Amino acid sequence: MSETGKYKTKDRVPEPTLKRLPGYLYYLEQVKEEGTINISAPTIGKDLGCDPTQVVKDLAVTGVKGKPRVGYNTYELIHALEDFLGFNRINEAFLVGAGNLGAALMAYQEHQSLGLRILAAFDVDSKKIGQTIGGIHILEYNKLFSLYDRLNVKIGILTTPNHVAQDVAEDLVNCGIKAIWNFTSAKLSLPEEIIVQNTSMSSYAAVLLRRLNDAEK
Amino acid sequence: MSETGKYKTKDRVPEPTLKRLPGYLYYLEQVKEEGTINISAPTIGKDLGCDPTQVVKDLAVTGVKGKPRVGYNTYELIHALEDFLGFNRINEAFLVGAGNLGAALMAYQEHQSLGLRILAAFDVDSKKIGQTIGGIHILEYNKLFSLYDRLNVKIGILTTPNHVAQDVAEDLVNCGIKAIWNFTSAKLSLPEEIIVQNTSMSSYAAVLLRRLNDAEK
DNA sequence: AAACATTAAAGAAATAATTCTTTATTAAAA
DNA sequence: TTTTAATAAAGAATTATTTCTTTAATGTTT
Numbered sequence A, B: 001m002s003e004t005g006k007y008k009t010k011d012r013v014p015e016p017t018l019k020r021l022p023g024y025l026y027y028l029e030q031v032k033e034e035g036t037i038n039i040s041a042p043t044i045g046k047d048l049g050c051d052p053t054q055v056v057k058d059l060a061v062t063g064v065k066g067k068p069r070v071g072y073n074t075y076e077l078i079h080a081l082e083d084f085l086g087f088n089r090i091n092e093a094f095l096v097g098a099g100n101l102g103a104a105l106m107a108y109q110e111h112q113s114l115g116l117r118i119l120a121a122f123d124v125d126s127k128k129i130g131q132t133i134g135g136i137h138i139l140e141y142n143k144l145f146s147l148y149d150r151l152n153v154k155i156g157i158l159t160t161p162n163h164v165a166q167d168v169a170e171d172l173v174n175c176g177i178k179a180i181w182n183f184t185s186a187k188l189s190l191p192e193e194i195i196v197q198n199t200s201m202s203s204y205a206a207v208l209l210r211r212l213n214d215a216e217k
Numbered sequence C: 001a002a003a004c005a006t007t008a009a010a011g012a013a014a015t016a017a018t019t020c021t022t023t024a025t026t027a028a029a030a
Numbered sequence D: 001t002t003t004t005a006a007t008a009a010a011g012a013a014t015t016a017t018t019t020c021t022t023t024a025a026t027g028t029t030t
Helices: A015-033 A041-048 A052-060 A074-085 A100-107 A109-114 A143-147 A162-174 A201-216 B015-033 B041-048 B052-060 B074-085 B100-107 B109-114 B143-147 B162-174 B201-216
Strands: A091-096 A116-123 A136-140 A155-158 A179-182 A195-198 B091-096 B116-123 B136-140 B155-158 B179-182 B195-198
Touching: A015 A041, A015 A052, A015 A074, A015 B201, A041 A052, A074 B201, A091 A100, A091 A143, A091 A162, A100 A116, A100 B100, A100 B109, A109 A116, A109 B100, A109 B201, A116 A143, A136 A143, A143 A162, A155 A162, A162 A179, A179 B201, A195 B201, A201 B015, A201 B074, A201 B109, A201 B179, A201 B195, B015 B041, B015 B052, B015 B074, B041 B052, B091 B100, B091 B143, B091 B162, B100 B116, B109 B116, B116 B143, B136 B143, B143 B162, B155 B162, B162 B179
Parallel strands: A091 A116, A091 A155, A116 A136, A155 A179, A179 A195, B091 B116, B091 B155, B116 B136, B155 B179, B179 B195
Antiparallel strands: none
16 A cells, blocks of 8 residues: 555665664763763663664664774764754744643753754634744744745644644645644644654553553553 | 563553554544444544554454444443553653653643643752642652652653753652653663653654655755 | 345564674784 | 784564455345
8 A cells, every 4th residue: 555655765764763863862962071082882782771783773874984993983973963863954843733732842942952943833822822932922823824935944843632633734734844743643644745743642651551551460 | 672571572562553542542532522333443544544454453452342344332442442541540640850841741731631640740940849830739859759658659750851860760760650751862771660651852853854854855 | 034245353474673693894912 | 914802884583563365254135
C-alpha cells in the first residue's frame, strides 16, 4: 500500500536514530564544557548506557569521520549534529490553539536551542486574542490566511482541541505549511508530501501507565 | 539500550501498539457520540488511514472479541481500552521542576482524562515555592522526602534542567517512585525495574526538522 | 433452510532496526 | 621502523514489528 511512496527510502535516516541524535548533542556539549577535545564511540556508549556500535552507526549519518585510537573531534561532531538536525538554523513556525498546551509551548524557551522560532500564535477565543505569552502574540485565527503569503513559514504547531484538528491542519496546508507538529490525538489525513510529527501526550501516558501496570501484577 | 526490562517479552505489548491505542480510544469516543453501536476493524482502518489487520492485532490486546459481519461493540471496546491503558483509574504523580515545561504540564487539564493526577509539584526556586498552577501547589524540593512515605505515589514527572535530572531521578527512586516520565534530554541511569518514559521535545523536533530538510533538497 | 458474502482471527512472510562480529586503520610504544 | 593495542567502519545475524495470506465463523439473503 502506501508503504513506500517513499522513493528515497535509501537515504532516509531511521526515526529511532533521529530521536537519539539530540541526546548525543546534549551529551557532547557537556563533554566539551569539560575540555575534552576527542571522544570515542565506546566512551559515549559507556556514558550514555547504549551499544557502542549503535553510537557509531548513529553518528555516521552526520558524515563525520573519527580516527582510530583517537575518536571523534568533539567540536566537529557538535557542529555536524546541529547542522544535520537543523538546530543551528532558524526554523520559523506558526502555532494554532493557545490553550493549555499551546500556551505552554509558547512559554517554553528551549525552542530556541532547537532552532525553532514561533512567529505568532492563532486562536478563535476572543479572550485570548491580543494577549502575549513568552513574547509571542496571539492573533485572530483568520489572520493566518492573510499572513501566510507574506512570510515563508514552513512549520505549523497544532495544539487545538481534537475535534477541530483536521480542519485546522487543512487550513495550514492551504497556507503553504510543509510540516505539522501535531500535539492532538487526532489522526490527520493530509497530502503525502506533508510531514506530520505526532507528539500526543496520551500516547506516552499510555506506554507509561501500561508498563507500570505490567510491573505491578 | 535497555529502556525496559526484558524478562517478560512474551506477554509484553509492543510499544508502537501501545502508542496507537489512545488514538483508537479517541476515535471510538467520537463514533459512540454519533450513536454507532458496532464498528468493524476495516471501518476503523479506513477512517484512521491504517491497515485493518493492524487494527485487529492492536485491539486484540484488550481481549475484546468482535463478531464477523458485525464488528466490535463500541461501548465494550472503549471500556476495555480505558481499562487496559489505566485511563479510568486515578494514577497519582509528583512533578519536579516547575519551570516553563513543568508549569505547562501542571496547567494541562487533559491529564485528568489520562487518569493522571499531579498531587504536588516541587522546585528549589524560592520564588516559585508557595505558588499554585492549575490548582497544584509548588512545594519546597526537600518536602519530597517527608511526603513520600505518607503517600502512595508511583509516578514522577521530571521537568528539571538537564544537569540535575539524574540526581532528581535518583531522589525520586529513593522515595519509592516506580515510573518516571522524563521530559529532559538527560539519559537517566536507574535500576532496571524503574520504568522510564522519555518524552524529549528535542527528539521530536529533530525528526520534524530533518524530514523537512530531506523534503526540501 | 441453505448458500453466500463479509469479516475476525490466526499464522506466515517481509521489512526494519538493533546487536553482534569481523576487518582494517592508525597512533603510540619499543 | 616495526610491532602492538585500540577503535572505526563495514557487513552479518538476530530480533521486533508490520504487512500479507489464509482460514473459519456468522449473520443475511434467497
